[in-house]
Amino acid sequence: QISISKIFIELKKRLKTSKDSVYQAIKKLENTYVIYTLKHDEKKLQKIYFKDFGLRNNLCISKDFSHLFENLVLSELFKFKEEFFYNKYFNFYSQISKIAYISSPTLDIDLIKLRAKKILPKALELGIFHVIFITLSSEDNFFEQGVKFEVISFDKFSLGF
Secondary structure, three states: OEEHHHHHHHHHHHOOOOHHHHHHHHHHHHHOOOEEEEEEOOOOOEEEEEOOHHHHHHHOOOOOHHHHHHHHHHHHHHHHOOOEEEOOOOOEEEOOOOEEEEEOOOOOHHHHHHHHHHHHHHHHHHOOOEEEEEEOOOOEEEEEOOEEEEEEEHHHHHHOO
16 A cells, blocks of 8 residues: 555656646546555545555565555455545444454464554544454454454455455
C-alpha cells in the first residue's frame, strides 16, 4: 500500500506533473479495477492497494513482505463486497459489520495480546466487538471487555470465505 500524496511527491521529483493529473490517473486505475483506494476513517487520507497483488510485487522495487501480506488480506476481504476503512489501530475495518482486521504475519501470541490491549479503547469507541488478527500460522481466541479477539492463520482465514 502507498498513499496518493506519496505517489505525487515521488512523481513531482521526476516529472513535471500536477496533483490533478495524478488524481485523475489514479481514478482511472481504480475505475479499471487495477487498484483500490482505502479511505482513512477520520482524515482525508487514502491508501492505494493493487487488486492483483502480484502486479504490485512486480512493479515495486522494495519487496516488503508485511505490505504484501496486508495487500493479500485485503484481496480476500474484497469477497465481502463491503466498504472498508483504515486508521492507525486497524489495517481494515467495516463500519457495517463492525469487524476489524489486523495483518500481523509474524507476531507471536504474546505480542498480539499486548497489541489487543492497546487497541481495545478504539475498538470500543468504534463499536467494534470482533477484531481478527491474520497471521502466517498462529491461532488463538480471547476476550477483553466484551470484544472478541481472534488470531487466525491466513490459510484458514482465506478458506473461511
